[in-house]
Amino acid sequence: MNICSKRLYALIIVGNLGFNNMAVALTHLLRNGLIKTAAVLDFDLHYGDGTENILSGTGVVDICNPGSYGHGHAKGEAGRKDYLREVESFLKSLRVDIIGISAGFDNHELDWGELLATDDYFAMGRMVKERALEIGSGYFGMLEGGYIRESQT
Numbered sequence: 001m002n003i004c005s006k007r008l009y010a011l012i013i014v015g016n017l018g019f020n021n022m023a024v025a026l027t028h029l030l031r032n033g034l035i036k037t038a039a040v041l042d043f044d045l046h047y048g049d050g051t052e053n054i055l056s057g058t059g060v061v062d063i064c065n066p067g068s069y070g071h072g073h074a075k076g077e078a079g080r081k082d083y084l085r086e087v088e089s090f091l092k093s094l095r096v097d098i099i100g101i102s103a104g105f106d107n108h109e110l111d112w113g114e115l116l117a118t119d120d121y122f123a124m125g126r127m128v129k130e131r132a133l134e135i136g137s138g139y140f141g142m143l144e145g146g147y148i149r150e151s152q153t
């Protein structure tokens, strides 16, 4: 790791731990009356406890952390299918103004989580887009974890 990447890593740590980007974004939208309800699909490997702690108390933000660390699915094909079913079920339950995606790629089969294939991330993206179109909501994503370059390409 050269000095530039060390600085970048430090900035990423500050960005993820010092500020919760998703909470900042959704709180801004809520407080300014731009939305009344929201959902967070957090497919990072790690449980989004910061997001949950900040946003669940609002009573207007639904949060899904499918298969996060410590709450994981079985490995392999069955685990992947379960994971995607959980995401699909969550999305189908939504009637919100906006869907935020905490897009961590550390659950990729080449990364720590060793579970999801690249196609699974495309599938989740399509699911969010399709559901957003069905319910007339907006959607956006924020990059979260992912530690193996190949899992993010």
Ligand SMILES: [Zn+2]
Binding pocket: 044, 045, 046, 104, 106, 144, 145, 146
């Ligand atoms: Zn993570």
